[in-house]
Amino acid sequence: MARKQFDLIVFDWDGTLMDSTATIVKCIQASAKDLGLPIPSRESAAHVIGLGLGEALQVVLPDVDPKYYPRMVERYRYHYLSKDHELTLFDGVHEMLQELSQQGYFLAVATGKSRVGLNRSLNAARLLSTFDATRCADETFSKPHPAMLQELTRELGQDLRRTVMIGDTTHDLMMAQNAGSAGIAVEYGAHPLDQLQACKPVFSARSVPELHQWLNENA
Template identity: 80%
Template sequence: MAKKQYDLIVFDWDGTLMDSTGAIVKCIQAAARDLGLPVPHESAAAHVIGLSLQEAMKKALPDIDPALYPRVVERYRFHYLSRDHELTLFDGVEEMLRELASKAYFLAVATGKSRVGLNRALNGTGLLSMFHATRCADETFSKPHPAMLQELTRELGQDIRRTVMIGDTTHDLMMANNAGAHGIAVQYGAHPVDQLHACNPVYSATSVDELHKWLAEHA
């Protein structure tokens, strides 16, 4: 049997494991609309997915009075919480995670979600016990700062060079680059493929199926 290339596999959540990109975009736009602010274009709203919520709103709505950002965040949360129970995992995610767990990989999540938001999602999908550790944007520096990956590897006693970060945004892949880890892109989430490939991932998957097969053969 070939020696494993990685010991720790870290996943982004939204747009990578959870099919939530469209819902997040609509909630950002609805929050702006509620407050009579310029409504960001779909591509601009999608581009901030993966950042901490405060940072995301600042980038999605860069020209508003800074005093309004807490209200934008509040309206975003209102809209998101009203529909997060409707969101589902991408097809094949649970099977992929269970197979990886059976092969004794360490599994983790590094996400722009808040701790409360991630715990809701993990409990709602039944995946809470699947991950050895998780890191959220309200607990440390936002992506693409390397802190999430650095903290996860320290917590689990793993080597950053034998760690891979899997995500649908350049924020995920740049975090991996900044930390000295490897990165894998998934093309079915928030960021355009050319932007993902500019971050030099070791692999780029067009579907969960492709990702699962690559991990089974190469990870």
């Protein structure tokens, strides 16, 4: 059966499949507090989610001495590792991925996480065998550079014009634009709706079940 629009569906991880936005924000704030640095607001910490960790910390605290960034990375990882076992997928994610896989779509992940971090999360969520390919921020250019999508489509023999990127941040949607792919926003993650809408996604989902339904009917 011919697809309506897409052959490859690429998901962001944090804030899109995994309910981790609040935890990431708290860990960014805690890492700054540990080092006596200015503590970022919830909004500014949430805004850098999706970027590679080192880049995210430089963006959220641009005016501190650069010597602090490696120490912030260490403190962030300490706090996150103490909490990541508590994180869960959003309701409906397992069912959505299982159905899309059974329907024959290629499934992939493009994330700001490190390779070690993503593999740990995939293993904990029992999704290691679900995705056909994955890309992490420590393996290539960080979002919104199009490299992750370009590399995923090359690896899987797919067409960027028949690829959709699904994410909760403007970094995800801008990456899709830069790659010449479609973008779908999810409204339950890190970035506010008005910023997501400014990126002109083909759809904006208020929940995983709503995303699942749209993909069933339109993808």
